[in-house]
Amino acid sequence: MTATSSRGAQTPEGRERLRVPPVLMYHSISPSALPDPHRVRVHPHRLDRHLRLLRRLGLRGVSLAELVRAHDRGTAAGLVGLTFDDGYTDFLEHAAPVLARHGMTGTVYVVAGRLAGRNEWDDGPRLDLLDAGGVRAVAAAGHEVGSHTLHHVHLRGADPAVLADEVGGSRRVLEEVLQAPVPGFAYPWGEFDAAAAEAARAAGYDHACVTGDYLPGDRFTIPRFYVAPGDGAPQLLAKLARHSWRMRGVEAPGPVR
Template identity: 50%
Template sequence: MRDTAERPGTVPWVAMYHSVGDRTCDPYRITVTPERLERQLLWLRARGLRGVSVAELLAARARGADHGLVGLTFDDGYADFVTDALPLLRRHACTATLYVLPGRLGGDNTWDSPGPRKPLLTADGIRRAAAEGMEIGSHGLTHVDLTAADDLTLKAETVESRAALADLLGRDVDGFCYPYGRVDARVVAAVRAAGYRHACAIDPGPLTGPLALPRVHIGERDTAVRLLLKRRLHRLRRRPVVGV
């Protein structure tokens, strides 16, 4: 069964993942197993859908050619993206946007304390993901709540993280992702001033737009039925996205 075409001004479906790997200890439900991710990608493909990066989704949407495309995003830049997610994305002809933290290269997710430590990608890992066709976006420098940050920190987390990634990749970085999904008008203005062209949140409410795209959390419990319900509810509950 294939989805019907979406009308202009509706909400693009953007899925939010984090880690892909072992779920032995997963108190924040940020991890899906490779087996579950593959079943979810198979579900998309069976419905005539294909996962793409946010940049590709928005570019296609601007041309009126986004039918059948779903945005895939992976937050935090976990090292398991390269080892466990990337092979599955390649197998199913999908791309994704990987949001990374250039201030924590090769570190771990200290912001999730208490909780299991998960290694983050090194610079080489990020370059490998980019070489495989993945979009690299900024998640800030160090994963802080930008709505609670002072002006200097906000500028560093947006401007300096973009510059660091541009230097690492040798190309401009257009995408940003708000840590914890938290966003307000001041933070959106800072992201715009830093030069980003699109940014992802979770539920930005009235701020919804190209710099505050809503997303749907996808986890280990999301079977085919739950995915179908989440896709339908996303269209009903989210504000239309205009300007792309």
């Protein structure tokens, strides 16, 4: 019996390009009607409709760590990665119950140096961030906690000392909070360069994700689709279809026996 390998071609640096299923990127999940100039807020009812659609398609949402592990085992078919950037407090109140209702999990990327703070990197409105207890509650509910730097800084072009502090320091803070390994990292604003990706490897992460980029598309630059506040079924279906189309361009080796 033959099966097609889920492993991709090699990047110019000799690293494997991952032929992973699509990964969706959410931020705040909230019913608030306050202004949302940065388009980070998705209503819980809309998230519920998204997950219902995934189920109708025979797909199951999982954390990025679970998705990567499944890829490594060759069992990632039928999965979709669900990620939630910045670590807003509304994840526990509004996102976690919806995910539980559908039997799905996700990854919450936490800005480790701003626990119990607010999203000071934006020019408003201000949104509350998880404290240490909230981070532990996310993990206790079965979701992955990932790192999103210490202070949500731009990493592309950053000095080596800044990279080491923001990328490695955030992992140390979260592992102290959780008393458990933190394998995943997300680059703020999805921005990265070769030095930032190398900093994630050097800090001991197992994988890292970007936003919308497909090259190099290796384990430390996993692409994601941003989910906008108004995205409905047509937009979600288009993202899934686009990912499938783009993955056809990632050359896979011949069949394995």
